[in-house]
Amino acid sequence: MKLKKPFVAAVSALGLMAGAAWAKDTVTYATQLEPPHLDPTGGAAQAIDTVVYLNIFEGLTRFTPDGAVVPLLAKSWDISEDGMTYTFTLQDGVTFHDGTAMTAEDVKFSLDRARAEDSTNAQKSLFSTISDVKATEPQTVVVTLSEPNGSLLFNLAWGDAVIVAQESVETLKTAPVGTGPYRFNEWVQGDRVELVRNPNYWGEIPELTSATIKFISDPTAAFAAMMAEDIDAFDNFPAPENMVQFEADPRFQVIIGSTEGETILSTNNAQAPFDNPKVREALAHAIDRNAIIDGAMFGYGTPIGTHFAPHNPAYVDLTAQSDFDPEKARALLAEAGLSDGFETTLHLPPPAYARRGGEIVAAQLAQVGIKAEIINVEWAQWLETVFKGKTFGLTIVSHTEPMDIGIYTRPDYYFQYDNPDLQGVMNRLNATTDPDKRTEMLQEAQTIIADDYVNGYLFQLAKLGIAKAGLQGVWANAPTAAIEIGALSWAE
Amino acid sequence: MNRSLFLGGLLSGIMLLLAIASFVWTPFDHAVMNIPDKLQTPNATHWLGTDHFGRDILSMVMVGARTSLAVALLAVGIGVGLGVPLGLAAAATRGSWLDEVIMRGNDLVFAFPSLVIAILITAVFGPSATNAIIAIGIFNIPVFARVARGGSLSLWAREFILTARVAGKSRARISAEHILPNIANLLIVQGTIQFSLGILAEAGLSYVGLGAQPPTPSWGRMLAEAQTLVSLAPHLAIVPGLAIILTVVGLNLLGDGLRDRFDPRLMEGRA
Numbered sequence: 001m002k003l004k005k006p007f008v009a010a011v012s013a014l015g016l017m018a019g020a021a022w023a024k025d026t027v028t029y030a031t032q033l034e035p036p037h038l039d040p041t042g043g044a045a046q047a048i049d050t051v052v053y054l055n056i057f058e059g060l061t062r063f064t065p066d067g068a069v070v071p072l073l074a075k076s077w078d079i080s081e082d083g084m085t086y087t088f089t090l091q092d093g094v095t096f097h098d099g100t101a102m103t104a105e106d107v108k109f110s111l112d113r114a115r116a117e118d119s120t121n122a123q124k125s126l127f128s129t130i131s132d133v134k135a136t137e138p139q140t141v142v143v144t145l146s147e148p149n150g151s152l153l154f155n156l157a158w159g160d161a162v163i164v165a166q167e168s169v170e171t172l173k174t175a176p177v178g179t180g181p182y183r184f185n186e187w188v189q190g191d192r193v194e195l196v197r198n199p200n201y202w203g204e205i206p207e208l209t210s211a212t213i214k215f216i217s218d219p220t221a222a223f224a225a226m227m228a229e230d231i232d233a234f235d236n237f238p239a240p241e242n243m244v245q246f247e248a249d250p251r252f253q254v255i256i257g258s259t260e261g262e263t264i265l266s267t268n269n270a271q272a273p274f275d276n277p278k279v280r281e282a283l284a285h286a287i288d289r290n291a292i293i294d295g296a297m298f299g300y301g302t303p304i305g306t307h308f309a310p311h312n313p314a315y316v317d318l319t320a321q322s323d324f325d326p327e328k329a330r331a332l333l334a335e336a337g338l339s340d341g342f343e344t345t346l347h348l349p350p351p352a353y354a355r356r357g358g359e360i361v362a363a364q365l366a367q368v369g370i371k372a373e374i375i376n377v378e379w380a381q382w383l384e385t386v387f388k389g390k391t392f393g394l395t396i397v398s399h400t401e402p403m404d405i406g407i408y409t410r411p412d413y414y415f416q417y418d419n420p421d422l423q424g425v426m427n428r429l430n431a432t433t434d435p436d437k438r439t440e441m442l443q444e445a446q447t448i449i450a451d452d453y454v455n456g457y458l459f460q461l462a463k464l465g466i467a468k469a470g471l472q473g474v475w476a477n478a479p480t481a482a483i484e485i486g487a488l489s490w491a492e
Numbered sequence: 493m494n495r496s497l498f499l500g501g502l503l504s505g506i507m508l509l510l511a512i513a514s515f516v517w518t519p520f521d522h523a524v525m526n527i528p529d530k531l532q533t534p535n536a537t538h539w540l541g542t543d544h545f546g547r548d549i550l551s552m553v554m555v556g557a558r559t560s561l562a563v564a565l566l567a568v569g570i571g572v573g574l575g576v577p578l579g580l581a582a583a584a585t586r587g588s589w590l591d592e593v594i595m596r597g598n599d600l601v602f603a604f605p606s607l608v609i610a611i612l613i614t615a616v617f618g619p620s621a622t623n624a625i626i627a628i629g630i631f632n633i634p635v636f637a638r639v640a641r642g643g644s645l646s647l648w649a650r651e652f653i654l655t656a657r658v659a660g661k662s663r664a665r666i667s668a669e670h671i672l673p674n675i676a677n678l679l680i681v682q683g684t685i686q687f688s689l690g691i692l693a694e695a696g697l698s699y700v701g702l703g704a705q706p707p708t709p710s711w712g713r714m715l716a717e718a719q720t721l722v723s724l725a726p727h728l729a730i731v732p733g734l735a736i737i738l739t740v741v742g743l744n745l746l747g748d749g750l751r752d753r754f755d756p757r758l759m760e761g762r763a
Contacts, residue, residue: 219720239720241544295527295545359706360545363525374706376619 024490025209027471029483030225031235034190034215037173040159041114044122046400046481049159050235051193051213053482056097057162057178060088060107060141061153065487067311067402067479069157073102073179074141083148083433088141094202096165097183104135110163111143125406126155129430150433154403159480181206181486191215195485206486213483219352226252226466233467233474235483238352240298246466255465256300257476261398262307263353265361265456268392270416273342280453282332283394284322286368287361291324293459296356301459306450307405310460311477314442318450322457329368341369344393348374349382353461354396361396361456387414398461402480405442408449417454497749503742507735511557520548522555523707531725541727544717549727553735556709559621560739563703564690566625568683571632576679578633579640580671583648584663595641598634606631607696614702621704628693632686639682643675677754681747688743695736711736 035047040057054062060074071077074088094102113119115127131146145152155161168177176184181203182195192214197206214231216222219239225231229251236259237243246252265287273279293301302310305318333339348358355376362372372394377385386392399407409426411418422445429441450457463478473487514522519539526546534541540549582594610627617623644667647653656666697703698712706713711732718728 223720223723241721241724245723291525291527295525295530356544360525360527362707363523363545366523376701376705 025207026211027208027233027485027488028212028214028231029233029235029485030214030216030222030231031483032215032217032222032238034217038176038184038187038193039172040162041110041164042120042122042173049481050483052176052178052180053159053162053480054180054484054486055182055195055211056176056180056184057159057164058180059156059158059162061157063157063402063479063482065475065477065479065484067477069154072157073107073163074156077153083150084145086143086145086152088143090139090141091202092139094179095200096168096179097177097198098165098168099200100165100167102163102165102179103138104141105138106165107141107163108133108135109166111161113164113169114161121160123158123160123401126158126161148431148433150430150438151403157480159482182211185210207489208485211485211488229468233465233471235463235465236478237464237466240296240300240352240462240464243298243300243464243466251469253467253469253471255463255467255474255476257463257465257478258302258309258311259398259400259461259463259478260309260402260404260480261400261461262304262309262404263301263357263396263398263458263461264307265458266386266395266397266415267455268390268394268415269418269454270390271393273336273338274344274393276336277452278332278336279338280455281322282329282336282368283365283370283456284329284453285325285332286329286365286370287322287456287458288324288364289319289458291364292357292360295360296353297459297462300462300464301353302462303459304457306446306457307399307408307455308442308446309402312403314439314446316443316446318446319457321450322453326364326368333368333370339369341371343371343373346372346374347382347386347392347395348376349379349395349397350376351398353398357458358396361394390414390416394456396458400461400478400481405445405449408445408454415455417449417452419448419452422448494749494752496745497753500742500745500747500749503738504746507557507739507742508561510554511561514551514554514558518548518551518554520551522547522551522709531721531728533725533727540731541725543714543728544721544725549714549731552709552714553711553731556711556714556732557735557739559704559708559710560691560694560736563621563625563628563694564687567628567632567690567693568686570625570629571636571686572679572683575633575636575638576640576672579637579642580644580667582637583641583644583671584667586645586648594637598637601631601634607693610693610697611700611702614697619697619702619705621708621710624694624697624703627697628690632690635686636679636682639678640675643678644671647671647674677750681751681754684743684747684750688740688747691736691739691743 031050033047035051036045037043038048038052040048040052058072060072061069062072064070073091073094075091076089078087090104096102111130111133114121115130129145129147129149130143132144134142136142164172165177181198181201183198185194185196187193192212195211197209216225222234222238223242226234243254247254267274267280269275289303293299303319304310305322308315346358346362348354358374362374365372386395406426407413408417409423425441425445429438432438465474467474470491472489472491475484529542529546530544532538532542538548543549578594582591585591613627614623653666653670656670694703695712698710699716703712704710714732715729722729
């Protein structure tokens with residue numbers, strides 16, 4: 001425990017009681033995966049956002065803990081009648097951690113860099129409808145679109161769309177410089193990243209003076225560290241079986257929420273026999289979702305029947321369409337001319353949902369005559385053989401990007417689903433701004449992929465948050481990967 | 493019969509029986525998951541409880557014994573099959589270039605920490621029981637080569653071998669007909685010990701995920717899977733842990749007992 005630093009005069013003016021002088025003012029937060037680097041505009045790894053999003057870097061808009069999109073560096077905006085021009089007014093007095101001012105030029109630079117031909121941005125498609133960005137005044141940015149895009153403000157809230165400065169862009173990966181409430185201090189590779197409060201932050205100065213984000217992927221080590229109180233909180237605990245012990249322990253609070261992770265039995269639609277819709281339908285009926293949720297996740301997770309998050313208002317519950325019915329699965333296989341079953345592979349990456357879920361899936365498939373050979377792989381190997389190489393039959397993976405049903409429009413995406421009907425719906429969706437019509441189209445898209453049984457839809461991955469009793473402001477859900485240190489505080 | 497031999501034989505025999513019995517009978521199908529019945533402590537239905545998928549642990553231990561014993565046995569087989577002929581050849585041609593090549597090759601393999609190389613082999617060629625057998629087997633070769641050579645060298649100076657040579661038998665034939673039977677007891681003792689090390693190595697490789705792959709049960713993987721569950725259901729770790737300990741201790745005692753029985757010096761001491 002440390003005394004608050006003298007500069008908190010400003011903070012006490014915000015209403016902090018004098019009695020808080022001895023309160024704990026730091027946090028040690030743990031997460032499973034260490035990021036490969038710290039530049040959210042140059043990598044797909046969610047682990048990057050977990051560390052830097054809303055802490056070091058900020059975008060024009062941001063996600064709130066419940067998934068809504070609200071203004072951040074953009075104070076306000078005007079959308080033209082035809083939906084083609086967005087005029088953003090920026091916050092006043094925003095500076096980067098290196099002391100330079102954040103202006104419309106930086107916004108133009110960041111967006112142009114992200115959408116450039118040679119951009120290394122992992123989510124380039126977020127910016128695909130932007131045709132021009134102009135810094136008309138120091139605090140005003142005009143974004144012109146090539147076609148109306150109803151999800152532009154949502155897209156700009158992503159970690160991949162944060163605002164960076166031209167001067168520091170070369171070193172973002174190791175020494176990130178942003179506009180956020182916390183500054184990068186140190187990265188001890190293999191162990192932790194340390195952040196310190198930014199005293200010049202343009203917004204409300206957060207309560208905690210510093211934060212350590214530790215990387216613990218081994219479930220046993222995570223359990224030990226939490227029990228020994230070496231860490232104050234765990235972002236998403238890797239071992240669901242231990243949650244009951246944390247729940248019973250008054251030192252901890254267990255905060256169960258939902259992630260954006262649709263956990264699916266991903267199926268290689270281009271490979272025989274999975275190119276036959278009947279076989280995919282048989283797969284869907286051979287799987288008992290509830291057994292998988294109970295056996296692999298100890299009950300944490302919500303069944304899904306399509307590739308969409310159940311907490312989203314546009315979700316349609318299609319689980320009944322692919323209910324557990326081994327008889328039907330066998331009949332469908334027979335119709336497909338595979339009454340003797342067939343052999344395939346099941347690639348399983350390291351998380352418990354995949355390794356344990358995969359053992360259960362393999363056992364269930366065996367009941368209808370499908371022999372799935374389990375191949376346990378590390379993430380690097382999974383990316384190489386499954387995601388890039390597309391040499392797999394089945395795999396289990398959680399797709400954690402928010403609103404990622406758009407991956408079904410890409411025939412070259414690793415599960416290789418190609419349906420012009422769906423692509424048409426999604427194209428119309430992108431051009432629509434009316435919320436009711438958008439909901440309707442999203443539901444149509446969900447139904448199309450469920451009808452095609454593209455993949456086996458298992459469950460929405462739960463977020464198993466644990467924090468010491470007294471830590472306030474922890475995000476229950478994960479609308480995006482983030483640990484918002486600025487929202488945290490310790491109760492008396 | 494000495495005590496080590498009795499106890500070792502008993503423990504090893506029980507494990508062997510469990511493994512053989514599993515071919516014809518296990519209390520439950522070891523692969524059938526019954527998730528509502530998960531994490532049961534030992535009870536009348538499931539004598540050793542159930543795991544996190546509701547599988548019967550006794551059945552898994554029985555089938556796991558099969559995996560462990562088969563891997564270790566085949567690995568010892570590789571060691572004996574390749575190592576003994578090499579050792580015999582080295583002894584028969586003592587001091588020649590062949591002897592040098594064989595024994596320096598031996599030293600080379602010995603110089604590597606065996607488990608690390610086993611991990612390398614399974615990591616390169618993919619984790620499977622077969623690759624575990626090969627990896628463990630390779631390290632058995634120099635052990636048996638050395639025992640065979642060491643045991644044979646003194647025999648080559650004995651009269652009955654000289655007699656055989658005078659009678660015109662070839663070195664290869666003498667090795668097979670006269671040397672081998674006389675070093676058999678040495679090899680059996682060494683084989684028992686290597687067998688127990690093989691079981692330990694297989695458990696170790698499976699523990700880190702490089703041995704038999706699921707759904708084939710394996711003691712090492714059962715231990716690994718129990719790791720995060722051990723505070724909830726300790727029997728998940730205790731049962732396969734005990735199975736490994738009892739088997740390894742049993743085989744070591746058996747090896748000791750056999751050595752005491754075969755070793756002429758010890759027998760003289762006792763008399």
